[in-house]
Amino acid sequence: MKAIFGYPKSLQSRTTHYCPGCTHGVIHRLVAESIDELGLRERTVAVAPVGCSVLAYNYFNCDSFEASHGRAPAVATGAKRCRPDLIVFTYQGDGDLASIGMAEIVHAANRGEKITVIFVNNAIYGMTGGQMAPTTLPGQVTSTSPFGRDTELAGWPIRVAELLATLRGKAYIARVAAHTPLLTIKAKAAIRRAFDLQRRDECFTFVEVLSTCPTNWGMTPNEATEWLERNMMPYYRLGVLKEPGDFVPYSVERG
Amino acid sequence: MAKVLMKGNEAIGEAAIRAGCRNFFGYPITPQSEVPEYLSRRFPEVGGTYVQAESEVAAINMLYGGAGVGKRVLTTSSSPGISLMSEGISYIAACELPVVLVNIVRGGPGLGGILPAQSDYHQATRGIGHGDFRLLVLAPASVQEAVNLIYEAFDLADRYRNPVLILGDGMIGQMMEPVEFPPMRPLDSLPEKPWAATGMKDRPQNVINSLYLNEHELNAHNFKLKAKYDQVAREQVRFETWRCDGDLDVLVVAFGTMARIVKTALADFNAAGGRGGVFRPITLWPYPHEQLRETARRAKKVLVIEMNTGQMIDDVRMALGPDREVGFFGRTGGVVPTPDDVLAAIGEVTGKGAAR
Ligand SMILES: Cc1ncc(C[n+]2csc(CCOP(=O)(O)OP(=O)(O)O)c2C)c(N)n1
Ligand code: SF4
Numbered sequence: 001m002k003a004i005f006g007y008p009k010s011l012q013s014r015t016t017h018y019c020p021g022c023t024h025g026v027i028h029r030l031v032a033e034s035i036d037e038l039g040l041r042e043r044t045v046a047v048a049p050v051g052c053s054v055l056a057y058n059y060f061n062c063d064s065f066e067a068s069h070g071r072a073p074a075v076a077t078g079a080k081r082c083r084p085d086l087i088v089f090t091y092q093g094d095g096d097l098a099s100i101g102m103a104e105i106v107h108a109a110n111r112g113e114k115i116t117v118i119f120v121n122n123a124i125y126g127m128t129g130g131q132m133a134p135t136t137l138p139g140q141v142t143s144t145s146p147f148g149r150d151t152e153l154a155g156w157p158i159r160v161a162e163l164l165a166t167l168r169g170k171a172y173i174a175r176v177a178a179h180t181p182l183l184t185i186k187a188k189a190a191i192r193r194a195f196d197l198q199r200r201d202e203c204f205t206f207v208e209v210l211s212t213c214p215t216n217w218g219m220t221p222n223e224a225t226e227w228l229e230r231n232m233m234p235y236y237r238l239g240v241l242k243e244p245g246d247f248v249p250y251s252v253e254r255g
Numbered sequence: 256m257a258k259v260l261m262k263g264n265e266a267i268g269e270a271a272i273r274a275g276c277r278n279f280f281g282y283p284i285t286p287q288s289e290v291p292e293y294l295s296r297r298f299p300e301v302g303g304t305y306v307q308a309e310s311e312v313a314a315i316n317m318l319y320g321g322a323g324v325g326k327r328v329l330t331t332s333s334s335p336g337i338s339l340m341s342e343g344i345s346y347i348a349a350c351e352l353p354v355v356l357v358n359i360v361r362g363g364p365g366l367g368g369i370l371p372a373q374s375d376y377h378q379a380t381r382g383i384g385h386g387d388f389r390l391l392v393l394a395p396a397s398v399q400e401a402v403n404l405i406y407e408a409f410d411l412a413d414r415y416r417n418p419v420l421i422l423g424d425g426m427i428g429q430m431m432e433p434v435e436f437p438p439m440r441p442l443d444s445l446p447e448k449p450w451a452a453t454g455m456k457d458r459p460q461n462v463i464n465s466l467y468l469n470e471h472e473l474n475a476h477n478f479k480l481k482a483k484y485d486q487v488a489r490e491q492v493r494f495e496t497w498r499c500d501g502d503l504d505v506l507v508v509a510f511g512t513m514a515r516i517v518k519t520a521l522a523d524f525n526a527a528g529g530r531g532g533v534f535r536p537i538t539l540w541p542y543p544h545e546q547l548r549e550t551a552r553r554a555k556k557v558l559v560i561e562m563n564t565g566q567m568i569d570d571v572r573m574a575l576g577p578d579r580e581v582g583f584f585g586r587t588g589g590v591v592p593t594p595d596d597v598l599a600a601i602g603e604v605t606g607k608g609a610a611r
Binding site: 042043045054055062065066067068079080104106107 | 314322346
């Protein structure tokens with residue numbers, strides 16, 4: 001008998017701690033399948049964030065780091081610069097990456113670090129119990145924006161993929177979602193492409209994945225999926241924002 | 256090898272290369288910027304990489320990544336920069352990663368000034384980050400000693416799997432002195448690091464991690480670290496005694512470049528018939544408490560001299576107990592005590608002066 005479906009090699013076979021209906025688990029699987037298909041597992045190093053995916057090293061079946069809050073791109077930079085032969089990826093939430101870790105992600109992208117960043121945007125701080133994130137939508141109720149995010153006081157949600165795409169360097173930047181089968185297939189293609197570009201030593205690679213947090217959104221998994229579709233997708237448009245081929249070199253003459 | 260005349264900061268960079276370090280991560284700050292400047296020039300010749308981080312916060316986390324994949328890594332900074340690294344240093348100590356840190360101390364608090372100071376003693380030996388951990392802290396008094404200690408620091412870091420901090424002051428970084436460098440360590444002679452995150456082929460997963468959600472596991476982890484610190488304290492206490500034979504009118508306790516100024520002053524004091532010696536701790540942690548207690552037995556007076564308002568004096572008091580009177584003289588903010596200032600302070604505690 002031939003097994004046609006099972007755990008990817010790059011995932012450990014254990015039950016995760018993620019809530020029912022949370023897309024963190026789906027995204028883990030897409031990352032693991034991509035690593036498997038490209039044959040990279042034995043030289044891959046994962047960098048877990050502080051956030052709900054802090055225990056990602058218990059799920060990814062590869063050598064791993066657990067980084068301090070927001071600093072995963074700096075940790076990945078150190079690892080990759082010291083061992084360029086390794087495949088290094090970070091897996092980060094939106095509080096981790098777009099708030100406390102904004103400097104690290106912008107500068108890692110700007111230096112063109114040849115790493116892969118998987119950015120899980122669920123518009124809220126999941127782990128600490130549902131506080132407002134830099135990605136929380138206008139009017140969205142969270143435990144620290146109980147009357148809905150007021151853009152006069154808290155600013156507008158940051159579109160990180162667009163922001164990074166404005167940087168001059170060579171990069172692959174895409175935004176995907178993983179709450180329907182079709183979108184999941186597309187998300188997988190983007191993640192796999194990111195790892196493949198890293199494998200070929202091409203450029204900085206970044207995939208933002210829109211994700212659900214039914215627990216802190218206060219919804220059932222189905223409601224959460226609908227909410228993501230109706231509210232997040234119009235503000236956070238899916239697609240590829242930057243291809244490495246868009247890059248045009250430029251340099252001043254040596255004085 | 257012949258001696259070369261070199262600025263302290265550049266010599267620190269070269270010593271790190273000799274020790275097998277090929278990766279530097281840091282952020283510019285006076286008075287240590289010559290280290291990254293030197294390495295960004297020199298690394299291409301030896302196949303190293305220099306990364307100018309966006310901040311000290313990023314730099315220390317790059318060190319975490321580099322040490323975690325098994326490489327010898329270095330950062331150098333000065334006081335405010337070290338404060339920013341605090342969280343990262345705690346993670347590194349918790350994960351038992353070998354890294355070498357250099358603090359070329361400048362006057363504080365706050366933005367302070369850019370001139371030499373020793374005001375980060377407490378930070379280095381007591382409070383460099385949250386949690387229960389220790390750094391090995393080494394304090395050189397000359398450029399040559401800085402070179403020797405940096406070279407050895409990488410071995411100590413690897414042996415104990417612990418961060419090692421070199422605490423210099425602006426004088427160490429900025430002064431030029433003749434130095435002799437140790438030989439270049441062949442990279443293939445560096446110790447194996449089977450615990451590093453280098454990709455898992457035919458071994459179980461390696462995880463560089465400081466998260467212990469179970470309180471008993473975290474308790475056990477802390478006591479494992481404690482046992483290591485106890486071992487370091489047994490094996491690594493270092494100090495220098497200068498003119499400490501026989502009975503003394505005064506024993507001056509000073510570290511780093513301050514101890515050199517004290518020696519100059521004491522040479523005059525002794526020439527004028529006084530009997531004074533210097534006790535200079537080289538490891539600020541572990542501190543040579545017992546050795547100081549022994550040496551101080553033969554001294555009528557004990558005087559601590561520091562370029563701060565009194566920090567190491569806590570360790571001296573701990574060594575000598577509450578019954579022993581300890582004098583103090585200090586200047587801060589970049590005011591470096593002159594040998595005359597030191598002589599005056601010695602005169603005050605001993606009642607003996609020395610003409611200069
Ligand atoms: C320096 C520091 N500040 C704050 C925290 C507390 N903290 C832990 S997780 C988290 C937010 C995580 O949210 P996000 O990155 O959106 O990930 P999610 O949990 O939603 O997946 C915060 C603020 C911390 N661990 N460290
Ligand atoms: S709190 Fe939210 S992000 Fe965290 S596991 Fe639960 S659903 Fe997922």
